[in-house]
Amino acid sequence: MSTTILGISSFYHDSAAALVRDGEIVAAAQEERFSRKKHDPRFPRHAINYCLEEAFIEADELDAIVFYDNPLLTWDRVVKNCVMAGEPAFEQFEKAAASILGIKLWVQDYARRTLGCLGRSGRVLFTDHHFAHAASAFYPSPFREAAILTLDGVGEWDTTAIGRGDDDGIELAQVIEYPHSLGLLYSAFTYFCGFKVNSGEYKLMGLAPYGRPVYERIIRDNLIDLKDDGSFRLNMEYFGYLDSFRMTNERFDALFGGPPRQPESRITRREMDLAMSVQAVLEDAVLRLARHARRESGAPNLVMAGGVALNCVANGKLLREGIFDHIWIQPASGDAGGALGAALMAAHGYFGSPRRMSPGGRDTLKGSYLGPAYSSAEVRAFLERHGYPYERIEDPDGRARTVAQALADGKVTGFLSGRMEFGPRALGARSIIGDPRSETMQSTMNLKIKYRESFRPFAPSCLAENAAEYFDLDVESPYMLLVAPVREERCIPFDREAFYNNEDMLQIINQARSDLPAITHVDFSARVQTVHPDDHPDYYRLIRAFREITGFGVIINTSFNVRGEPIVCSPADAYRCFMRTEMDLLVLEDCLLWKSNQPAFAEAGDWRKDYELD
Amino acid sequence: MSSIDGGKARARVKKLFFRKLLPLSDMARRGAAYFPMGADPSAATYYVARNATRMSRGDFEAPVCADENEFGKKLAALWERSGNPELAKCAPEMAACAGLLYAPEEIDDEVSPFIYVMF
Numbered sequence: 001m002s003t004t005i006l007g008i009s010s011f012y013h014d015s016a017a018a019l020v021r022d023g024e025i026v027a028a029a030q031e032e033r034f035s036r037k038k039h040d041p042r043f044p045r046h047a048i049n050y051c052l053e054e055a056f057i058e059a060d061e062l063d064a065i066v067f068y069d070n071p072l073l074t075w076d077r078v079v080k081n082c083v084m085a086g087e088p089a090f091e092q093f094e095k096a097a098a099s100i101l102g103i104k105l106w107v108q109d110y111a112r113r114t115l116g117c118l119g120r121s122g123r124v125l126f127t128d129h130h131f132a133h134a135a136s137a138f139y140p141s142p143f144r145e146a147a148i149l150t151l152d153g154v155g156e157w158d159t160t161a162i163g164r165g166d167d168d169g170i171e172l173a174q175v176i177e178y179p180h181s182l183g184l185l186y187s188a189f190t191y192f193c194g195f196k197v198n199s200g201e202y203k204l205m206g207l208a209p210y211g212r213p214v215y216e217r218i219i220r221d222n223l224i225d226l227k228d229d230g231s232f233r234l235n236m237e238y239f240g241y242l243d244s245f246r247m248t249n250e251r252f253d254a255l256f257g258g259p260p261r262q263p264e265s266r267i268t269r270r271e272m273d274l275a276m277s278v279q280a281v282l283e284d285a286v287l288r289l290a291r292h293a294r295r296e297s298g299a300p301n302l303v304m305a306g307g308v309a310l311n312c313v314a315n316g317k318l319l320r321e322g323i324f325d326h327i328w329i330q331p332a333s334g335d336a337g338g339a340l341g342a343a344l345m346a347a348h349g350y351f352g353s354p355r356r357m358s359p360g361g362r363d364t365l366k367g368s369y370l371g372p373a374y375s376s377a378e379v380r381a382f383l384e385r386h387g388y389p390y391e392r393i394e395d396p397d398g399r400a401r402t403v404a405q406a407l408a409d410g411k412v413t414g415f416l417s418g419r420m421e422f423g424p425r426a427l428g429a430r431s432i433i434g435d436p437r438s439e440t441m442q443s444t445m446n447l448k449i450k451y452r453e454s455f456r457p458f459a460p461s462c463l464a465e466n467a468a469e470y471f472d473l474d475v476e477s478p479y480m481l482l483v484a485p486v487r488e489e490r491c492i493p494f495d496r497e498a499f500y501n502n503e504d505m506l507q508i509i510n511q512a513r514s515d516l517p518a519i520t521h522v523d524f525s526a527r528v529q530t531v532h533p534d535d536h537p538d539y540y541r542l543i544r545a546f547r548e549i550t551g552f553g554v555i556i557n558t559s560f561n562v563r564g565e566p567i568v569c570s571p572a573d574a575y576r577c578f579m580r581t582e583m584d585l586l587v588l589e590d591c592l593l594w595k596s597n598q599p600a601f602a603e604a605g606d607w608r609k610d611y612e613l614d
Numbered sequence: 615m616s617s618i619d620g621g622k623a624r625a626r627v628k629k630l631f632f633r634k635l636l637p638l639s640d641m642a643r644r645g646a647a648y649f650p651m652g653a654d655p656s657a658a659t660y661y662v663a664r665n666a667t668r669m670s671r672g673d674f675e676a677p678v679c680a681d682e683n684e685f686g687k688k689l690a691a692l693w694e695r696s697g698n699p700e701l702a703k704c705a706p707e708m709a710a711c712a713g714l715l716y717a718p719e720e721i722d723d724e725v726s727p728f729i730y731v732m733f
């Protein structure tokens with residue numbers, strides 16, 4: 001008999017739903033993509049509706065609904081935290097009580113109200129938070145057995161877990177407990193450097209190559225005690241998160257020469273050096289944890305999940321260190337991925353569904369293209385209803401050639417093709433794409449489309465089979481989770497000393513560093529996505545056509561949104577974003593829309609005010 | 615939750631914190647800490663071995679709470695098991711707060727449930 005399970009993560013940050021049938025991942029999506037509210041933490045009713053539709057089932061046909069976290073244990077932690085912190089923690093306690101006792105505890109009621117029932121089991125099941133992360137990493141991976149390493153801010157009590165997955169399922173043997181957390185340490189620096197906790201960590205990682213690790217010693221001597229076996233403790237005297245809404249406190253300020261940087265103010269040398277310093281500490285910790293996981297598990301391969309596993313610079317180092325033969329990382333590693341993990345954990349651990357392995361030796365995550373798709377007929381109906389002029393090119397190769405030629409001519413293109421990605425990265429289904437050879441493309445795309453100045457280069461997508469022509473990378477990186485060096489012969493050396501003495505980041509960023517300037521970071525690295533024809537044939541075809549025209553099999557891939565907006569989901573979202581920005585071309589499945597042909601786009605209000613910065 | 619209920623709930627949470635939990639703080643500070651606040655030079659490792667290394671079927675079902683009474687009982691049992699009778703005593707008051715705080719989310723009318731099917 002078939003078993004269908006709905007996984008849910010919500011009420012914290014970035015809610016999501018996922019549906020697994022007999023161990024096969026059928027659908028997964030984040031609520032923000034439908035509600036258009038970035039990192040939407042509300043109960044994921046739209047994402048759930050989508051998952052049920054994709055599976056062609058009604059809610060009463062679900063065998064189970066599974067929540068990704070244990071609210072009793074989370075409450076246990078909150079209470080003990082507040083008792084330890086004493087009176088200053090009252091405000092925090094009040095907020096936590098409202099959110100856990102008032103909302104999270106009642107997830108079963110939310111599910112019943114939203115779905116009209118609780119499926120066949122008549123109740124909601126729960127997984128432990130790190131088991132959900134572990135399941136999201138192990139079950140879709142291509143490994144029959146693997147060491148498991150999960151790393152995040154905190155889930156219930158755990159911040160780090162080490163274990164093993166095999167035919168008997170998942171075992172988590174050792175953990176590190178709150179408040180000692182690599183995720184929270186990294187978030188503390190994210191906060192201190194003026195970025196938003198829970199989403200600005202990516203910026204801190206991108207800032208690191210501008211800096212030198214001059215504060216590394218101070219961090220190690222004062223903030224973290226890291227043992228050889230990778231276990232660690234933080235010194236809570238320097239952190240604010242036990243008893244306030246700040247990640248750091250005055251003692252932390254004193255250690256680093258003053259208060260935190262104000263968001264949106266100028267980034268100074270201090271922030272660049274802090275970013276590099278904490279990155280160095282994090283990488284060292286991850287390598288030690290991985291060595292320990294290898295020893296303990298005896299497994300040759302590693303799987304990872306949890307928010308810290310999105311640190312693709314650390315992941316790249318881990319790969320090159322060769323501690324494990326192979327590494328696989330869940331792309332939806334943040335809490336959204338907990339929905340998928342909860343469903344997988346229950347499928348295998350509760351219902352005993354046999355594990356599905358791909359006969360071709362690849363993973364079973366389907367390229368993470370697990371969200372809604374729109375047929376050509378739906379797209380055309382939308383365009384015709386609104387009278388938006390378009391050109392339809394049905395032949396996939398002809399279409400790829402036309403779009404590739406536009407890219408080569410410097411046109412910036414919005415690309416909506418196939419099922420939407422699950423996880424924080426756009427992987428060619430909801431992407432803005434451009435020509436990486438152009439020296440001005442990085443600033444053009446940032447200023448005219450993303451409406452930001454960015455110190456981070458864009459990510460490249462390349463064909464899986466010729467990644468090594470451009471990057472020192474000999475494995476697939478389908479989820480943009482590995483940072484690899486751009487090949488040395490492509491790089492243009494520059495004066496490092498002058499660079500470190502320069503506080504003007506834009507001057508640095510606008511200096512070409514390789515023959516692919518828009519995707520090469522200041523340390524000559526790139527955050528690579530390798531594209532496999534089985535995962536996304538249209539995207540693959542497009543890059544191949546670009547290669548035939550230009551000789552370069554690499555394009556720029558950035559998420560299809562403006563800053564602070566969730567990535568687009570539907571053709572209507574995509575059209576709106578296209579018209580709000582200075583993109584030249586929009587591809588909606590097999591329909592091409594040129595900006596120059598579109599009627600004027602009138603909107604009430606200033607949409608820029610709708611979106612907050614990370 | 616109405617604004618009147620909201621006021622009641624806030625007052626009860628405040629009472630819980632200041633009357634029941636805060637007195638435990640001194641004890642926690644005097645050495646019966648719930649977790650370590652920093653490094654321990656004498657420790658060979660900071661890893662904590664999990665008691666249960668796998669999730670049993672029962673673990674999936676254990677956190678379900680149909681109402682605040684069940685929550686109160688489960689919370690008290692959890693703290694009795696973990697050797698925290700001082701917290702177990704607070705469980706009924708926490709359960710009462712949970713009953714008052716219960717806040718069914720409003721349906722957000724601005725967002726169509728069919729947004730992903732477009733029409």
Ligand SMILES: [Fe+2]
Nearest residue numbers: 152154155335
């Ligand atoms: Fe997590």
